[in-house]
Amino acid sequence: MRYLLxxxxxxxxxxEHHEFHDRVASWIRSQQSxxxxxxxxxxxxxxxxxxxxxxxxxxxxxxxxxxxxxKGAIALPFTFIADDHDITRLPSWVKxxxxxxxxxxxxLASAHSAMLATLDQRIPGAYLIPS
Numbered sequence: 001m002r003y004l005l006x007x008x009x010x011x012x013x014x015x016e017h018h019e020f021h022d023r024v025a026s027w028i029r030s031q032q033s034x035x036x037x038x039x040x041x042x043x044x045x046x047x048x049x050x051x052x053x054x055x056x057x058x059x060x061x062x063x064x065x066x067x068x069x070x071k072g073a074i075a076l077p078f079t080f081i082a083d084d085h086d087i088t089r090l091p092s093w094v095k096x097x098x099x100x101x102x103x104x105x106x107x108l109a110s111a112h113s114a115m116l117a118t119l120d121q122r123i124p125g126a127y128l129i130p131s
Contacts, residue, residue, distance in 0.1 A: 001031070001034055001035075001115065002034070002035040002036075002037060002079070002112075002113060002114040002115070003034060003035070003036050003037065003109075003114060003115055003116075003117040003127065004037045004038070004039060004042070004081060004105060004108065004109035004112075004114045004115070004116050004117065005036055005037065005038060005042060005117050006042060006102075006105060006116060006117060006118035006119070006120065006123075006126075007041075007042050007045035007046055007049060008020075008118060008119045008120060009024055009117055009118060009119060009129065010038065010042055010043075010045075010046045010067075010070070011046060011049050011050065012024040012119065013025065013028070013070060014046070014050075014066050014067070014070050015050075015056060020119055020129075023119075023129060023130075023131060024119075024129060027129045027130060028076065034077070035077050035078075035079055036076055036077065036078050036079075036117075037078065037079045037080065037081045037109075037112075037114055038071065038078060038080055038081070039080065039081040039082070039083050039105070039108060040082075040083050041083065041101060041104070041105060042105070043067060046063070046067055047060065047063040047064060047067065050062070050063040050066070051063050081108060081109070081112045081114065083108060085104065085107060085108050085111065089104075089107050089111075090103045090104060090107065091103045091106060091107050091124070091125075093124050102116075102118075102120065102122075102123045102126075106123055106124070106125055106126055110125070115127045117129055
């Protein structure tokens with residue numbers, strides 16, 4: 001199975017003291033022959049969250065470095081999904097501004113034979129990482 005990791009999953013995976021780190025790490029360890037993916041939006045979101053959230057206190061260089069290390073980890077086979085979708089491909093369930101990125105990522109994953117893996121139970125069709 002191929003999973004496009006949502007921003008919240010990437011952040012939880014990269015930050016050991018994140019409240020959901022153990023949940024995400026456990027799920028990743030339980031996968032058999034998985035492929036994990038990122039895209040421009042999830043990578044940019046990861047860097048934005050780590051540099052804006054005072055709880056993490058990352059510099060831009062630190063956030064970029066952590067993402068590169070995560071993607072280069074031998075135990076985590078990462079691929080990159082090029083974002084080739086425009087606004088016309090948003091799913092019909094997107095009704096509010098808060099749903100636009102989630103809808104875009106879910107559709108992008110689906111179009112590339114992947115599933116959006118998330119901690120957000122409100123995304124239709126996404127894979128909710130179990131507790």
